[in-house]
Amino acid sequence: MQPFIQFEAVSKSFGAHTVIDSLDLTIQQGEFLSLLGPSGSGKTTILMMLAGFERPTRGTITLEGTRIDQLPPHRREMGVVFQNYALFPHMTVAENVAFPLEMKKLPRAEIATKVERALDMVRLGQLKNRRPSQLSGGQQQRVALTRALVFEPRVILMDEPLGALDKQLREHMQLEIRELHKRLGLTIVFVTHDQSEALTMSDRIAVFNGGRIEQIDSPFVIYDTPRTRFVAQFIGETNLIEADVVNVQGGRATIALSDDLVAQVDAAPELAKGQKAWFSLRPERMRLGADPAGDNALTMTIADCIYHGDHMRVQLAQGQFTFTARCERLAGDWKVGAPVVVSFDPRDCTVLAP
Structure with missing residues (x-):
């Protein structure tokens, strides 16, 4: 099947500084793809090249097999939602949403119908005569999203659109955008540095580091089976320890975390006896006070207990x-300074070759 969007050997440099280095990336129609990474990793630059606000230094970008990297933004049929919403303060909500349709010179009656339908879709019809300054942050975000949707673009591009919202509203808007994506079959490319946001909303996540993709997979695979140390550290929380591979046999490896702590883990194909490896174990995968007869039962001391509700x-x-x-x-009455048996299944941890 032909990719809907394809980046082929795309690089982008600003002077001597290379931001994106030989990127190959495919996006399927109807997919919600999140570009996730720390500041400066290149994710926004990719979005800007796709929107047409930046041009690749090298390589090609195609949409349904047709090159678009030389086209101006208005000929790419893509809606863009920015973090600061970019609403016109002197226009009403309805006028803001109508603006891209007026640029296309559609008949007034058709514009009015499309605007009314789009505002009703995001439950903003009753606010159509208000100005942006009279709206909450969440309402302004919905207006910006509606303006990007109203001309029925082939792709919606979002550059950290929820970053300015408080936690509760941000989580509510994540679910709203996810529901719109499913209901309308939109193709969405979403830039974020928030791991939780990417895990919640995406069909796939591309984790960026230094202008390259470290891993691109479903949220489940990214979280449960990171392929690199960077991904293991960046996605969620993990205990990441450098370990020595003591033995590898029958798909199972024995690793030494320290002189006194040895663990059994599922062996990655590239693991070999005598090498160093990175051991990654999510905090929620560990069981305290469990049966010490399991594959991994480590005796440790409770150093601190922190209440998180x-x-x-x-x-x-x-x-x-x-x-x-x-x-x-309520899983146990943990006392600081007390010994405790810590257990985990070999399948619950990831061991990465360096």
């Missing part, structure tokens, strides 16, 4: 070695 963070130590475990609030 719906769960507890338990800091564990043995000598210089530390772990963080996440436990249900």
